[in-house]
Structures are given as C-alpha cells and as structure tokens.
Amino acid sequence: MTEWTPDARELADLELLLSGAYAPLTGFLTSAEVNAVIERGRLPGGAPWPDPVTIALPEEIQPGDRVTLKDPEGAAVAVLTVGERDGHHAAGPVEALDTPAYGPFARLRRTPEEVRKDLPEGEVLAVTMRGPLDAASLDDVAATAEELDATVLLMPLVFGESGPAVVRAALTASERLPGSTVVAVPLAPRDDVEIDLELREHVARNYGATEHYAGPRPVSIPGPPHRRGLVVFFTGLSGSGKSTIARGLRDALLERGGRTVTYLDGDVVRRLLSAGLTFSRADRDLNIRRIGFVAAEVARHGGLAICAPIAPYAATREEVRAMVEEVGADFLLVHVATPLEECERRDRKGLYAQARAGLLPEFTGISDPYEEPDDAELVVDTTGMTVERSVGAVLGLLTSGGWVR
Numbered sequence: 048m049t050e051w052t053p054d055a056r057e058l059a060d061l062e063l064l065l066s067g068a069y070a071p072l073t074g075f076l077t078s079a080e081v082n083a084v085i086e087r088g089r090l091p092g093g094a095p096w097p098d099p100v101t102i103a104l105p106e107e108i109q110p111g112d113r114v115t116l117k118d119p120e121g122a123a124v125a126v127l128t129v130g131e132r133d134g135h136h137a138a139g140p141v142e143a144l145d146t147p148a149y150g151p152f153a154r155l156r157r158t159p160e161e162v163r164k165d166l167p168e169g170e171v172l173a174v175t176m177r178g179p180l181d182a183a184s185l186d187d188v189a190a191t192a193e194e195l196d197a198t199v200l201l202m203p204l205v206f207g208e209s210g211p212a213v214v215r216a217a218l219t220a221s222e223r224l225p226g227s228t229v230v231a232v233p234l235a236p237r238d239d240v241e242i243d244l245e246l247r248e249h250v251a252r253n254y255g256a257t258e259h260y261a262g263p264r265p266v267s268i269p270g271p272p273h274r275r276g277l278v279v280f281f282t283g284l285s286g287s288g289k290s291t292i293a294r295g296l297r298d299a300l301l302e303r304g305g306r307t308v309t310y311l312d313g314d315v316v317r318r319l320l321s322a323g324l325t326f327s328r329a330d331r332d333l334n335i336r337r338i339g340f341v342a343a344e345v346a347r348h349g350g351l352a353i354c355a356p357i358a359p360y361a362a363t364r365e366e367v368r369a370m371v372e373e374v375g376a377d378f379l380l381v382h383v384a385t386p387l388e389e390c391e392r393r394d395r396k397g398l399y400a401q402a403r404a405g406l407l408p409e410f411t412g413i414s415d416p417y418e419e420p421d422d423a424e425l426v427v428d429t430t431g432m433t434v435e436r437s438v439g440a441v442l443g444l445l446t447s448g449g450w451v452r
C-alpha cells in the first residue's frame with residue numbers, strides 16, 4: 048500500500064468528503080466530472096456542484112492502487128482507491144480511517160449528520176464566516192432569524208493560520224444569538240468569489256441549513272511590513288560573500304533595534320541541523336528545506352530570519368519561498384552574484400584549489416551545478432565592492448520596503 052501526504056488544501060477537502068459535508072461527492076473528481084463542473088456547474092448526473100475537488104498524486108501511483116492519505120504529522124486519515132489518472136490528478140473514492148480528531152476546537156469539527164440530529168425542527172439559518180461578524184451583520188442575522196423563526200447555525204470556515212481566530216469570533220457571536228449552534232468547517236477559500244459562495248451554500252445545506260447567510264468578507268490586514276515576519280535568503284557560490292554580508296546585516300539590524308533577528312549560519316546549520324548530510328543533490332535539497340522550515344517558523348511569529356546557504360537549485364529555493372509565504376510572512380531572495388573567477392581568486396578555505404585538483408568532488412561551480420536565480424529581489428556582485436556597501440545594499444532593500452525603520 049502506497050502512502051501520500053496531501054497538501055493543506057487537499058486535506059481540508061478530504062475532511063469534508065469524509066464527513067459528508069461535500070455530499071453527494073464521495074471522492075476526488077474524475078476528469079469527466081471536472082469538465083462537467085467547469086462547463087455546466089453540474090456533475091455528469093445533473094446534480095449541481097460548483098467546484099472541481101481534485102488531488103495531485105505522484106506519477107508512479109496508478110489506477111487500482113490504494114493510497115493511504117496521511118496528515119503532515121503522520122496520522123493516516125483515509126484510503127483513496129485510485130480509479131483514474133489525468134496528468135497530475137488522481138480520482139477515486141475515499142474511505143475514512145479511524146483517527147482521533149485533534150487541533151484547536153476539534154470538539155467543534157462535527158459531521159453534518161451529528162449536527163442535523165441536534166438541530167430543532169424547522170428553519171435553519173446558516174451563517175458561514177471567514178472573519179468576525181461586525182455589529183451590522185450580527186443585527187442582520189438576528190433580524191433574519193427572527194423573521195424566519197429560524198435556528199442560527201454559525202459555521203466558522205477554518206483554514207490556515209486564522210482558523211482558531213474565526214472560531215473564537217463565532218463563539219462570541221453565538222453569545223449574542225440565543226439558541227445558536229457553532230460548527231467548525233475546514234472549507235478552504237476558492238479564488239472565484241461566485242464559486243466560493245456556491246460551495247459555502249452547498250456545505251451549509253448539507254449541515255441542515257434552509258437559508259444561507261454569507262458573513263462579510265474578511266478584511267485582511269496583513270499588518271505593516273515592519274511587524275510582518277521576514278526571511279532574507281542569500282544564495283550564491285562558495286566565497287561569493289553570503290556569510291560576510293549576512294553577518295553584517297545581522298549586526299546592523301541589532302544595532303538599529305526594533306526587530307528580533309535569527310541568523311542561521313551556514314556552518315552552524317551543517318554542524319547541527321544538517322549534521323551528516325553530504326553535498327549530493329538530495330542532501331543539499333534536504334539541507335535547504337530544513338533551513339527553510341526553521342526560517343518559516345521564525346517568520347510565522349513575526350521574526351526576521353537570515354539564511355546564507357549556497358542553495359544551488361531554483362526549485363528548492365522556490366519551495367522555501369512558498370513555505371515562508373504560506374505562514375503569511377515575506378521572503379526576499381538576495382543573489383550574491385560574485386562571478387566564479389572572483390570566488391576562486393579569493394578561495395578563502397582553499398576549497399576551489401582542492402576541487403580543481405579533483406580532491407573535492409561535487410563542488411559547486413566546478414563539478415556541480417549552480418542554477419542562477421531569475422526571481423531575486425536583489426542581485427549583488429561584490430567584485431571590487433566594500434563589505435559595507437554590500438551590506439548597505441541589502442539594508443536599503445529592507446528599509447525601502449518598510450521591513451525595517
């Protein structure tokens with residue numbers, strides 16, 4: 048049996064498929080179903096359905112395979128029986144495995160069946176929320192419920208970092224709406240506003256709603272840049288000047304004050320976090336992912352992390368950028384683009400000489416690749432430049448973007 052860990056959005060969809068919140072769906076859609084949904088907003092059988100619910104799986108997983116789907120912490124959530132493959136996507140029914148619910152407000156993640164059983168007879172006004180209800184919306188909901196003589200079902204849509212805050216907002220609203228019930232639903236937002244709304248309505252109906260009220264769109268205030276998490280990620284050849292500039296930047300930031308700074312020094316990383324890893328492609332990628340993971344955790348809490356590995360592969364750098372952006376933080380890639388000849392001329396550690404002599408295999412720039420970034424926010428060639436000026440260039444980027452004041 049194959050195992051796979053879907054991404055956060057796919058896991059949220061999976062939970063809704065398993066709970067019955069996505070009824071009549073019982074699995075991820077086939078290409079015929081996806082086409083029907085996109086073209087007509089209906090499943091091939093004619094039932095209305097707004098959104099193609101799909102999952103991407105690695106190529107080697109084939110029709111007939113049974114795949115255990117796991118959450119990022121390793122708990123087996125469900126089994127997917129693959130019926131069809133179409134490009135990256137795989138379709139097929141899912142069956143729940145018996146796993147305990149956990150996480151904040153797990154007790155409020157109830158299935159439609161459980162909720163429907165507890166609701167009184169009569170009209171049910173479901174309120175789907177992605178943010179707090181303002182006073183006007185709360186009055187609106189209370190008035191509508193009274194008019195319809197309906198029970199209010201508050202449905203905080205929990206997905207991502209803001210999930211627990213939305214549930215808290217629903218619990219607060221519930222105190223103002225006597226007799227109301229709260230159920231947390233892991234419905235990820237859809238880009239298309241119409242589709243998002245329709246999907247919310249479908250899910251609400253499955254929970255027993257006879258009327259649906261879409262809570263106001265959350266006003267997303269990401270906070271000013273100087274309060275947001277930030278990762279400054281240097282990349283470049285050995286000897287290009289990454290650590291020298293990174294240390295200079297750290298010191299300059301600490302002198303200014305106002306931000307906490309974590310410097311993930313390359314040597315320290317290789318000695319502790321990535322101890323035992325080699326310079327093979329797989330190990331370099333693992334090293335960079337580990338650095339990215341720690342940096343994203345720092346940035347998640349509003350910190351500023353500085354990293355300075357070679358990071359020779361574009362795809363892995365992009366993965367780190369995505370990890371950081373996923374937690375709501377910013378990512379700045381600084382390419383220290385000092386040419387190989389200059390790095391080799393400096394040869395601070397004598398490694399280039401060893402690599403040229405064939406004594407050090409897989410050496411970046413000599414016998415191993417370095418993929419030049421085309422997505423760097425800043426490019427610095429340190430040839431003939433003082434360290435102060437190089438540090439100043441990075442600091443300039445941070446101040447002009449408002450990350451430091």
Ligand SMILES: Nc1ncnc2c1ncn2[C@@H]1O[C@H](COP(=O)(O)OS(=O)(=O)O)[C@@H](OP(=O)(O)O)[C@H]1O
Pocket residue numbers: 284285286290313317326330331332334335355356357358359396398407408409410411415
């Ligand atoms: N084969 C090979 N290729 C490149 N570099 C090598 C190699 N072997 C050892 N070293 C030393 O390790 C430092 C680079 O480690 P990194 O963790 O930054 O590399 S990577 O991002 O995982 O590719 C790098 O340090 P810096 O000079 O600070 O970049 C080298 O001193």
Ligand SMILES: Nc1ncnc2c1ncn2[C@@H]1O[C@H](COP(=O)(O)OP(=O)(O)O)[C@@H](O)[C@H]1O
Pocket residue numbers: 283284285286287288289290291292355383393395429430431432433434435437
């Ligand atoms: N403008 C500059 N910025 C950074 N380093 C410079 C600069 N000019 C000269 N150097 C020298 O280049 C070398 C860079 O080494 P290092 O910072 O360890 O590079 P890396 O971390 O990329 O391997 C240091 O000896 C540093 O003094």
